[in-house]
Amino acid sequence: MQIRSRIIGLGSYLPERVLTNLELEGMVETSNEWILNRTGISERRIASEEEAASDLAYNASVAALKHAGIKKEDLDFIIVATVTPDMLFPSTACLVQYKLGIKNIFSFDISAACSGFIYALSVADQYIRSGIYRTGLVIGVDVFSKVVDWSDRSTCVLFGDGAGAAILQADSGDRGIISTHLHSDGRLWDILYIPGGGSRTPPSEEMLKNKLQYIKMRGNELFKVAVNTLCDSISEVLKFNGLKSDDIKLFIPHQANLRIIQAVGKKLNIPLERFKINLDVYGNTSAASVPIALCESVSEHMVRESDYVLLEAFGSGLTWGAALIKW
Numbered sequence: 001m002q003i004r005s006r007i008i009g010l011g012s013y014l015p016e017r018v019l020t021n022l023e024l025e026g027m028v029e030t031s032n033e034w035i036l037n038r039t040g041i042s043e044r045r046i047a048s049e050e051e052a053a054s055d056l057a058y059n060a061s062v063a064a065l066k067h068a069g070i071k072k073e074d075l076d077f078i079i080v081a082t083v084t085p086d087m088l089f090p091s092t093a094c095l096v097q098y099k100l101g102i103k104n105i106f107s108f109d110i111s112a113a114c115s116g117f118i119y120a121l122s123v124a125d126q127y128i129r130s131g132i133y134r135t136g137l138v139i140g141v142d143v144f145s146k147v148v149d150w151s152d153r154s155t156c157v158l159f160g161d162g163a164g165a166a167i168l169q170a171d172s173g174d175r176g177i178i179s180t181h182l183h184s185d186g187r188l189w190d191i192l193y194i195p196g197g198g199s200r201t202p203p204s205e206e207m208l209k210n211k212l213q214y215i216k217m218r219g220n221e222l223f224k225v226a227v228n229t230l231c232d233s234i235s236e237v238l239k240f241n242g243l244k245s246d247d248i249k250l251f252i253p254h255q256a257n258l259r260i261i262q263a264v265g266k267k268l269n270i271p272l273e274r275f276k277i278n279l280d281v282y283g284n285t286s287a288a289s290v291p292i293a294l295c296e297s298v299s300e301h302m303v304r305e306s307d308y309v310l311l312e313a314f315g316s317g318l319t320w321g322a323a324l325i326k327w
C-alpha cells in the first residue's frame with residue numbers, strides 16, 4: 001500500500017501593521033507608481049517591534065492545527081523554513097514547539113530562503129512516505145522587515161513579513177504530495193545575501209557602520225534567474241508526472257514580483273489567471289509566500305478536491321524547487 005502525505009490543514013498569519021507604497025514615498029526616494037509598475041506591490045505587512053519569527057509561526061500553526069482538526073499532541077515533528085530566525089540558535093522550530101507546549105517530538109529549521117517552504121515540504125514528505133512518522137507541522141516564516149535597510153530603496157520596497165503553516169499526515173489514498181523537486185547552485189550565493197552577523201563577519205561596530213547586517217541584492221540579475229528557474233521547475237514537474245500545463249488547476253508561485261510571474265506565464269504559454277497572486281497586498285514574504293498563497297487559495301475555493309496544484313519558488317542560495325499536490 002502506498003503512503004502519501006496529504007495536507008490536512010493550513011493556516012497563515014500576517015502582522016496587523018500595513019505599510020503602503022505612499023508611506024514609503026516619505027521614507028526613501030521612490031513613488032507608488034514606480035513600485036506598482038516594476039513589482040505589482042501596493043502594500044505589505046510589517047511585524048511589530050515585539051514580534052519575531054517564532055511568534056508569527058506560532059499564530060499560523062495554531063490556525064493550521066484548528067483547520068486540520070487535530071490535537072497538537074498528534075504531531076510527530078515540526079520543520080520551520082526561515083532565514084530570519086529569532087536568534088542564531090536554538091532553532092525557531094524549537095521555539096515554536098515550546099510555545100505550542102509539546103513534548104516528545106523533534107523540531108528543526110531549514111535554511112533555503114524563499115524556496116524554504118518547498119524544501120521543508122519535501123523533507124517532511126520523505127519522513128511520512130517512508131512510514132517512519134505520521135503527522136508533521138511545516139512552517140514557512142520570515143520577518144524581512146528586520147533585515148532590510150530602510151534607507152535602500154532598491155530592496156526595502158519589495159519585502160513584507162508573514163507566516164504560513166501546513167499540517168501533513170500520512171494517507172493511503174491517491175491524494176497528497178505527488179512529487180517534489182529541489183535544486184541549488186551555490187555559485188550564485190552572492191546574488192542575494194546578508195554578509196554580516198554570521199561567523200564570516202561577526203557583529204562589530206565596523207560591521208554595523210558598513211551596514212553589513214542588511215540584505216544585499218543584485219535585483220536585475222536575479223530577475224532573469226528567477227524567470228528561468230521558475231520555468232524550469234514547472235517544466236520539470238510536468239515532464240516527471242506526464243502532465244500538461246492544462247492539467248494543473250492552479251499554479252502557486254513565489255510572490256516576488258508580478259513581472260516575474262507574467263514572464264513565466266508568457267514563456268510557458270500559461271494565462272496569468274491560472275497563477276495565484278497576492279503579492280499586491282503582502283509583497284515578498286520569503287519562505288512564507290507560498291504557504292500563505294496556498295492557504296488563501298484553499299479558503300477562497302480556488303482549489304477543490306483532487307485538483308492538481310503546482311507550487312514553485314526560487315530564492316537566495318541560489319535555491320529553487322517545486323511540488324505537485326493532488327488536493
Ligand SMILES: CC(C)(COP(=O)(O)OP(=O)(O)OC[C@H]1O[C@@H](n2cnc3c(N)ncnc32)[C@H](O)[C@@H]1OP(=O)(O)O)[C@@H](O)C(=O)NCCC(=O)NCCS
Pocket residue numbers: 029030031034035038039114153154155157158192217219220221222223226256257284314315316
Ligand atoms: C528589484 C527590481 C524590482 C528592480 O526593477 P528593475 O526594472 O530591474 O530596475 P533596475 O534595478 O534596473 O533599476 C532601474 C532604475 O530604478 C531605480 N530604482 C531602484 N529601486 C527604486 C525604487 N524603489 N524607486 C524608484 N526607483 C528605483 C534604480 O536606481 C535605477 O535607476 P537608474 O536607471 O537611474 O540607475 C527587479 O529587478 C526585481 O524584482 N528583481 C528580482 C528581485 C527579487 O525577486 N528578489 C527576491 C528574490 S527571492
